Amino acid sequence: MNNKTLVFGASLKPNRYSNYAIQRLVANNFETVAFGLKKGAISGVEVDTELLYYDDIHTVTLYLNPKRQKEFYNYIVSLNPKRVIFNPGTENPELFSILKENNIFFEAACTLVLLSTNQY
Template sequence: MRVVVLGASDKPSRTSYEAVEMLMEYKHEISGPVDTVTVYLNKDRSWPLREAIKALQPRRVIFNPGSESEDLSAFLQEAGIEVTDFCTLLLLKYGTF
């Protein structure tokens, strides 16, 4: 499964860094056609990227805690993209990603 981490950080203390590490550990790919976009940006930073996210045509977008955006969620759902507010790390840890 190919995943894009929107807001990925190169700082080991950041949750998005841990998510990238876990995604690779669980053998998820980080390039190619996209199945999932997992968002770590706040709504003010993610909203301007709405068309780019839509253009990726992901199956789903996961809004991690603190990144939730009603406007972006509605925009993506209108485009036929599944959206959920949840923690990517927990989905990975519990095998439900």
């Protein structure tokens, strides 16, 4: 599958949803990259602590609360993803508007549910 996904707000803690999302994306053969506060690896995916300009990002799945997202608006838009998924608790009307202005599809959904129901 070619839907390269950036897990934004990745946590090395195994009980965090972002961590589980990386595990499920890898298990479902999605090319996965991750950005988080602490460097490490989850299911073979290195968590980057610097903002890298990845090529061909299809989906950005957010695991960062709205207050923390603001400093990353330009970065997310610059990746020109096909979609941004706002996982529960990350919904952000201000970023919704910015994405809409830049013709980037977004949805408030749960990556884990989308994967488990084959809707990803």
